[in-house]
Amino acid sequence: MEGLNVPLNHILLVSSLLFAIGMLGLMIRRNIIFILMSLEVMLNSAALAFVAAGAHWGQPDGQVVFMLILTVAAAEVAVGLGLVLQVQKRFKTLDMDHANRMRG
C-alpha cells in the first residue's frame, strides 16, 4: 500500500458528509432536477464508502458493489429523467410541492 495513504476514517467522514449533503438537498430542494442530483450524491457517497472499505480490508467485494451502484444509479437516472419529463408535461412545473395529488 504505497502512494496516498489516507486513513479509512477520513474517507468515511467524507462519505458521511456527502451523504448528509445529499439528504439535506433531498429535504430542502423543491426542484426535481436537484432532487435527482442529491440522490446521485447520496448513492456516490455510499459507493465511496464501499470502495474505501474494500481497499481497507483488501477485499474485491467493495468494488463489486461499486459496480452495482453504478448500474443502479444509471438506471435510476434513466427512470428519474423520464419522470421529470412527465412531471414537466403534466404540471408545467418542476416544483415537487405542486405534485401532491396523493394527499390523503
Add this chain to the structure above:
Amino acid sequence: MLELIWLIPLIPLCSSLLLMLTAGRLPRLLIGYLGVGSVGIAALLTLAAGIHFMANPEPFELTLWTWMQVGNFAPGVAFYFDGLTLVMMSVITGVGFLIHLFSTEFMEKDTSYARYFAYLNMFVAAMLILVMADNLLLLYLGWEGVGVCSYLLVGFWYQNSANGQSARKAFIVTRIGDTAMALGLFLLFTELGTLDIQGMVAMANETWQVGDSIPLIACLLLLGGAVGKSAQLPLHTWLPDAMAGPTPVSALIHAATMVTAGVYLIARTHGLFLLAPTAMMVVAIIGIATSLMAAFTALMQSDIKRILAYSTISQIGYMFLALGVGAWTAGIFHLMTHAFFKALLFLGSGAIIHCLHHEHNIFKMGGLRRKMPVTFWSFMIGSAALAALPMTSGFFSKDQILLEAYQLPGMGPWLWLGGLLGALLTAIYSFRLVFVVFFGKANTEPDRDTGWRMAVPLTVLCALSLIGGYFIIPVEAVFPAASGEHPAHWVEYVSISVPLIGLLLAYLIFHSRQLRVDGLVGSRVGQLLRRFWFSGWGIDWLYDRLFVRPYYELSGMLKSEPVDVIYGLIVAINQTLNQWLSEAQTGRMRWYIASMVFGLVVLISLALQISPEVL
C-alpha cells in the same frame, strides 16, 4: 267398510285442490256441484260408517302411514273412529253439506265463487282430520288447518282492509292459544313419550296420581289451545270480528264446527283432565264467566251477526261448564244441538242479509214476518232452541248441563245459579232479536224471498233443531258414566221455567212495550253499563292498550336496528382514525423524506440506547 274412512276427508280435500288448480275456469254450475257434492258424498260416507259402527260399536283405528319417525317420536297419519268421532263427523259433514248448499245461492253473484268453495271444502277436510286424528300431532294439523281456512274465509272479501284486519286478528289470537297447546304437546311427549291420544291417556293414568302438578300444567296448556279456538275468556275477542266473513262461513266455522273444536279437544282428552281436578275447575269457571259476559254483551248489540256471535261464545261457555263439571256427554250433546240451531240462526240471518242488501242493523229491519215466512219460522224455532224452551233440542242439552252442574259438590249450586242467569239472558236477547226483526213496523223492504237452495237447508235445520233433543249420541263407551242421581224436583222446575220468564220479559219489553225500561237504560248508571256491555266489557280496548300498541311501539322503536349502532360505532372509530392519519399524507415528497429521516434518526438512537455495544 271402516277401512275407507280416510276417503271422508280426502274427497273434500281433492275437490278443494281441483277448484284451486283450475282457478275459477270451470263453469259455475260445475263448481257448485263439486263444492256441494264432495261434502255430500262425505256426509253419505259418514252415514254409512255410522250405520256400520252402530252395528258393531268398537273403536276403530286406521294408520295410513308414519308421518315422521325420529327416535321414539313416531306420530302416524292415523285415524281413530269411535262414538265421539262419529258425532263430530256427522255434525261437520251433515251441517256442512246444508251450509254448502245454502252458499250456492248466497254466493251466487260473487266473482270469486270457485275460491269460496275451494276454501270451504278445504275447511271441511281440515276439520274432519281434526276430529278423526288418532294422535295430538295430527289433531294439531287439523287444528291449524281450520285456523288458516278461517283466516282465508273471514278475509274472503279481501278488498276491504277491515276484513283483512279481522281475519288477522282471528288467526293471531287463536295462534296464541295454539302455541300454548303446542307447549302442552311438548310437555306430554317429554313426560309420556307418546302423542297417541288413547295410549297417552292410559300412560298418564299409570304414571300420575290425581292432583299431580304435571298433568295440571299439561291440561292448562291444552286448555289454552281450547280457549283460543273456542273463543272463551280471555281469548274470545276474535270471534265477533270474524263475522266479517260471508254469513254461511260464520254459520259453518264460527258457530257449528270450528269454534267447538276446543270442546272436542277437552272431551277427547278427558282422561287427562280427570287427573287434574283444578284444571277442570278452571274449565268450569272459564265457561260460566264467558257465558255470562257474552250474554250481557249480546243483549246490547244491534248488529244481527254480532248478537249471534256473542251468543255463540255464550253457548260454548255452557259446553265448557259441562266439561268442567264432568258432564262430558251433556257437553257434546249441547255441541251437537247448538250446531243445529246456531247454524239455523246464522243461515236465517244470512237469508235476511242476502234479501236486505247487506243490512246488518236489526233496528233497520222489522216486520219481516210476512215477507219472509221461511226465515221467520227458522228464527222462531232457532231462537226457541237457543233459549232452551221446553221440548226443543236446546232444552234437553242445556237442562242436562244445568242439572249436572248443580250436582257438583261444593261449587255446584253457584255454577247452577250462574247458568240460570245466563239462560235468562239468552232467552231475553234471542227473543229481542225475533221481536225487533220480524214484528213491528217494517223499515226496509226485502227485494226477494229465499230461493229453494236457501229454503231447504233452513227447513232441514228447523227440523233438526226441534227433534235433535231426542237423538241419543253413541258416546257412552267413550266417557265415564254419569252418576245417574237426580237432584230435587224443584231444581228441575226452576231450570225449566227460567227461559220462559226470559221469553215473557222479552215480549213485555220489546213487543208489547208494557214494560218500560227507558228510564232504567237512560239513567247514568244504565248508560254506563250499556256502553260497557256494548263494547264487550272493554276487553278489546284493554288488549289494544296492553298488547297491540306496545308491540307496535316496540317494533317501531327497534325498526332502526339498535344492534347496528354498535357496528356503526366501529365504523365511526375507523373513520376518525383514518381522518387523523390521512392528515399526515400531505402528498409532498419532501415532507415524506423529512419524516423518514427523522424516523431513522429516532430509531437508530433508540437502538443505540438499548444496546450501545453495537458501536
Add this chain to the structure above:
Amino acid sequence: MVMVNLILILLVGGVLALLSERLDENMPRKVALGVVVVDLLYFLNHLLAMPELNQLQAPLASDPSTWLMHFRADWIPAFGVSIELALDGISMLMVLLTLVLGAVAVSASWTDVTVRRGFFEANLLWTLAGVLGVFMALDLFLFFLFWEVMLIPMYFLIAIWGHENRGYAAMKFFIFTQASGLLMLVSILTLVAVNHSATGQWSFSYFALLNTPMAETTAHWLMVGFFIAFVVKLPVFPFHTWLPDAHTQAPTAGSVILAGILLKTGAYGLIRFAVPLFPDAAMDFSYVAMVLGAAGVVYGAVLAFAQTDFKRLIAYSSVSHMGFVLLGVYAWNELALQGAVMQMVAHGFSTAALFMIAGSLQERLHTRDMREMGGLWHYMPRMGAVAMFFVVASLGLPGLGNFVAEFLVLLGLFKVDPWMTAIAALGLITGAAYSLLLMQRSFQGEPNPKLADHGLIDFGGREMLTMAVMMVALIGLGIYPQPVLDLAQPVLQSLLEVTP
C-alpha cells in the same frame, strides 16, 4: 371423483356462460340453467346408482369408507393439505338443495338482469361451486378456501347488479363475512398446530383433527373462532345486521342464493365442525348459544313486523327462522337436530320462493315499498295464491315442511330447557303477525288504482313451474318428511356419539 366433477362443471360452466355472451346476449342464462341442470342430473344419476343409499350406515369419523362418497388427493403434502371431499346424508341433502335452488335462482333472474349478463351468470355459478365445495370439503384448508370462493362472486352479484344502496350492502356483507372468516382461519391454523404438537403430523384433514387432545381453555377459544364465523353466516343475533341490507339490495337471484343456500353453510358448519371438533367446549357453550338463538327468533320476528320494505321483511324473517336452527343444533339431541336439518331444507325453499315473489314485484312495480302496494291479488291472482302458500308455509302451517322443522326443534329443545322453548315458541305467534301483515299490505286490501298503470302481468308458465317445484317440495317435506329424516339420521347418530 364425482364430487370434484360436480364442482368443476360449475366452475367451467361459469366460464362458458361468460364467454357465451359474445354469441348472443340471451345465451348466458340458457347456458347457466343448462349447466346447473346437467350438474343436478349428473349427481342424481350417481346417487341412484349407489346401493348404499338403501342401507345407510352411520358415517364413522375413524373410517372414511363408511361415508357415501370419499375422495382424497394430495395437494401440499408438506403441510398435510390435501384435496379431501366426502359426502354423507346431510351434505348430500345440502348439495341437492343447492343445485335445485341454483336452478331456481337462474330462473328467478331470467328477465331482470339487463347488463353484463354473462358475468352475472358466471358469478352465480361460481358461488354455487363455492357452496358445493363448502358442503363437501373435509380438509379444513380446502374448506376455508371454498368458504372464501363463495364469498367473492356473491360480493360482485350484490355490488354490480344490486339495488339502489348496493355498494354499502355489498361492503357490509363482505366485511362481516371476511372478518369472521379470519377468526376461523386463526382457529384452523391453531388447531392444526395443536394437533401437530400432539401427534407430530401436519394434517388439515377433518378425520385427523377430530379428537385432537387439547387444554380446556384452548378448546374454548378455538370453538369460539369457528362459532363466530358460522353464526355470522347463519346469521344469529347480534351478528345479523349485514343480512337485511345484503338481502334487500341483492338482485333476486342473489337473494335466493343468499337466503336459500348461503345461510345454510353456517348451520352446516356448526353441525359438521364447531360442535364435533370441540365437543366438550361446545356443550359448555350451549346455553349461551341457545339464548342467542331464542333472542334471534323473537328479535327477528319483532323487526320483521316493523318493516315496510317487502324484501327487508323477508330478510328479518330469515333471522327469526335461523334462530330455530341454532336452537336445534345446540339442544343437541336427535329430535332437535333433525328439526334443524329440516329447517335448513324447508326454509331454503320457502324463503327462496318469497324472494322470488319479491323480485317479480320489484320488476313489475319498480318498488319494494309495501305502502305503495295493496290489492295486488285483484291484478295478479296467481301470484297472490302462490304468495299465500309460501306465507303460510313460513308461519309454520302443519302439513308443510317448515312446521315439521320447527316442531321437532321445539320438541327436542323442550327436553333440554322448557322455559327457552316457551320463549322460542313466541316466534310462532309473532311469525304469524308479520307473515300475515306481509300478505295484507301487498296482496290484500283495496286495489291501488295507480298500480293498474304498470300493466301488471300475472305469473307466467316459467314462474309457475319454478314455484310449483318448491310447493311440491314443501308439501312433500310436510306430509312425508321421512326420506330426509332417514338421510340425516345416521349422520346425526354418529355425531351424537362424539359428545359426552
